[in-house]
Amino acid sequence: MALKLLSKLRHQNLQITRYRNHHRLLAATRLFSDRPVSNLSTTDDSKFIIKNKPQTTTSSLKQHELAKFAAISDTWWDSEGPFKPLHVMNPTRIAFIRSTLCRHFSKDPNCARPFEGLKIVDVGCGGGILSEPLARMGAAVTGVDAVEKNINVARLHADLDPETSTIEYCCTTAGPSIDSESGGGEYTILVIEHVAAPAEFCKSLAALAYPGGATVLSTINRSMKAYATAIVAAEYLLHWELPSACNLRIAVAGGGGGVKLPKGTHQWSSFLTPEELVLILQRASINVKEMAGFVYSPLTGRWSLSDDISVNFIAFGTKDGQ
Numbered sequence: 001m002a003l004k005l006l007s008k009l010r011h012q013n014l015q016i017t018r019y020r021n022h023h024r025l026l027a028a029t030r031l032f033s034d035r036p037v038s039n040l041s042t043t044d045d046s047k048f049i050i051k052n053k054p055q056t057t058t059s060s061l062k063q064h065e066l067a068k069f070a071a072i073s074d075t076w077w078d079s080e081g082p083f084k085p086l087h088v089m090n091p092t093r094i095a096f097i098r099s100t101l102c103r104h105f106s107k108d109p110n111c112a113r114p115f116e117g118l119k120i121v122d123v124g125c126g127g128g129i130l131s132e133p134l135a136r137m138g139a140a141v142t143g144v145d146a147v148e149k150n151i152n153v154a155r156l157h158a159d160l161d162p163e164t165s166t167i168e169y170c171c172t173t174a175g176p177s178i179d180s181e182s183g184g185g186e187y188t189i190l191v192i193e194h195v196a197a198p199a200e201f202c203k204s205l206a207a208l209a210y211p212g213g214a215t216v217l218s219t220i221n222r223s224m225k226a227y228a229t230a231i232v233a234a235e236y237l238l239h240w241e242l243p244s245a246c247n248l249r250i251a252v253a254g255g256g257g258g259v260k261l262p263k264g265t266h267q268w269s270s271f272l273t274p275e276e277l278v279l280i281l282q283r284a285s286i287n288v289k290e291m292a293g294f295v296y297s298p299l300t301g302r303w304s305l306s307d308d309i310s311v312n313f314i315a316f317g318t319k320d321g322q
């Protein structure tokens with residue numbers, strides 16, 4: 001299945017990079033032209049205007065799921081708590097983001113602050129687990145989340161360190177509530193970590209992106225393997241608990257901090273196959289150019305990037321029109 005998709009995507013001129021390890025990641029072949037750094041601006045005229053209330057009518061908002069995130073919002077930064085899988089997975093997804101964005105924007109991936117000059121919007125930022133390292137890498141980060149409690153936690157935590165206190169956090173969604181003063185979110189990169197109502201959600205994201213701008217999206221495959229690990233193992237055998245958007249990470253990581261997962265938490269129908277994600281993004285004028293899977297090794301307790309996209313996967317795309 002994965003092989004069939006790989007050849008299909010390759011046929012479409014997409015790059016599926018084999019990420020066996022970081023060295024290989026950084027040395028991955030570049031198939032697509034990069035956007036010159038000089039095209040980016042660090043001036044304030046591209047600053048986002050964020051309205052403070054989430055658009056509750058947006059179908060990408062799943063109220064019951066948001067309630068779960070709100071209920072455990074004070075545990076975002078407990079590295080042994082319910083969000084342990086995200087903490088453990090963070091270095092791996094950052095490796096993908098660093099590698100793809102540095103290639104795209106002609107940045108040096110080996111320097112301490114490779115994202116200097118880039119503006120990143122982290123949509124569905126939660127407590128800021130991803131926003132903070134992006135800020136430390138030099139990006140001007142705006143984190144948005146539909147749950148106010150998450151934003152409060154993220155703000156408090158970011159303020160503990162001068163390097164992350166620069167992050168702007170706003171309670172809103174990926175819809176029209178994020179506007180730009182300078183023509184539709186120019187200079188912005190969008191990084192998200194879940195897809196709820198994918199088609200509409202991706203359309204909103206694409207509306208924020210500018211031609212040639214980068215989008216990184218991570219989600220869960222609607223595969224039998226994902227079904228087995230997330231639903232059967234996590235819910236029925238191990239009884240782990242976590243909001244469904246995080247489910248696979250818990251299941252594969254083999255430990256979620258001792259919390260329980262009620263049966264029926266996972267929404268099989270909201271998982272996405274890589275083909276579907278590529279098509280949805282294509283319809284939203286975003287071309288997927290690289291894709292990688294996340295795999296967990298029970299031996300090392302670590303995640304790594306892989307060409308196995310059968311469970312968790314991450315995609316990098318650019319908007320048409322550059």
Ligand SMILES: C[S@@+](CC[C@H](N)C(=O)[O-])C[C@H]1O[C@@H](n2cnc3c(N)ncnc32)[C@H](O)[C@@H]1O
Binds near residue numbers: 123150
């Ligand atoms: C799995 S968590 C990921 C958190 C963060 N990106 C990370 O990886 O650490 C998903 C987050 O998305 C938020 N969320 C879900 N749907 C959203 C939407 N339509 N707009 C904004 N935030 C949303 C939830 O409140 C939750 O905090």
